[in-house]
Amino acid sequence: MKLSEQCVWVLGAGFLGSALARAAITAGARVLSIDPTATADVRGYGYDAAVLREARARLLPAVVFCCMATRGGSAADYERCYLHTVEQLRAVVPQAKLVFCSSTSVYGETQGCRVTEQSPAAAKGERAALLLRAEQAVLAAGGAVARLAALYGEGRCELLRRHAAGEPQLPGAEDRFLNYVHVEDAAAALLLLAHAPAGVYNVCGCTFTKAEAYERLERLTGVPRSPLSAEASCRGCSHMQVAADKMRALGWAPRPFFE
Numbered sequence: 724m725k726l727s728e729q730c731v732w733v734l735g736a737g738f739l740g741s742a743l744a745r746a747a748i749t750a751g752a753r754v755l756s757i758d759p760t761a762t763a764d765v766r767g768y769g770y771d772a773a774v775l776r777e778a779r780a781r782l783l784p785a786v787v788f789c790c791m792a793t794r795g796g797s798a799a800d801y802e803r804c805y806l807h808t809v810e811q812l813r814a815v816v817p818q819a820k821l822v823f824c825s826s827t828s829v830y831g832e833t834q835g836c837r838v839t840e841q842s843p844a845a846a847k848g849e850r851a852a853l854l855l856r857a858e859q860a861v862l863a864a865g866g867a868v869a870r871l872a873a874l875y876g877e878g879r880c881e882l883l884r885r886h887a888a889g890e891p892q893l894p895g896a897e898d899r900f901l902n903y904v905h906v907e908d909a910a911a912a913l914l915l916l917a918h919a920p921a922g923v924y925n926v927c928g929c930t931f932t933k934a935e936a937y938e939r940l941e942r943l944t945g946v947p948r949s950p951l952s953a954e955a956s957c958r959g960c961s962h963m964q965v966a967a968d969k970m971r972a973l974g975w976a977p978r979p980f981f982e
Contacts, residue, residue, distance in 0.1 A: 729917075743909075755782040757769060757775075770810075779816060792804070793805075825858050825868050827902060829846045829855055862923070869913055869924050880903075883940075891951035892951065893933060894952055895960045902964070
């Protein structure tokens with residue numbers, strides 16, 4: 724069945740969720756958004772069964788896109804936002820296919836290796852473990868997991884923002900690999916996964932080294948890079964080349980970063 728003939732929910736009305744809702748509406752789907760913000764069709768959290776029942780009464784979904792974000796929350800936030808939401812969805816709308824937004828950070832790779840969907844998820848910590856448990860629950864229900872690279876788009880890209888402001892460079896060595904996907908390309912990938920076989924899919928549009936990024940930015944903008952590098956976050960500093968061959972085999976064609 725085409726997406727234009729289906730009813731879908733989008734959980735999360737943030738950067739990605741908003742872009743996905745617009746793309747789904749453009750594709751002709753009937754869309755209901757769920758989020759605590761005032762712009763959502765149903766206000767509330769996906770882990771609240773009462774909120775999901777209210778949404779079900781308004782629109783019975785064939786596909787549910789899970790685009791929630793904790794914005795760097797605690798382990799308890801991860802458990803509620805991801806694992807409990809998936810559990811509630813399986814109970815309240817068991818007929819719906821789940822498309823779950825995860826992260827390439829679960830690979831935990833720091834040696835610059837190429838990672839595919841068959842690479843081990845080796846990220847450490849309670850939050851990573853909870854994200855993987857949510858992934859497993861989605862896969863057990865026959866859903867699709869999108870492991871997203873860093874998102875960028877209009878008004879949002881830490882690499883570009885830092886360079887334009889003359890702030891310290893992104894952390895890591897010059898040969899550190901950076902992986903990005905444009906928010907609209909990520910939305911397009913999620914729409915494809917609504918009808919793709921169950922499984923894990925890497926969603927990465929472009930990979931380049933930190934040195935390549937800053938050399939290109941200097942040429943394009945005429946602004947010299949900062950001589951300083953930022954400290955790595957508490958999550959560490961990833962260094963990997965994310966392969967998205969499975970997504971590309973579905974016909975996905977993301978844009979280049981420096982276009």
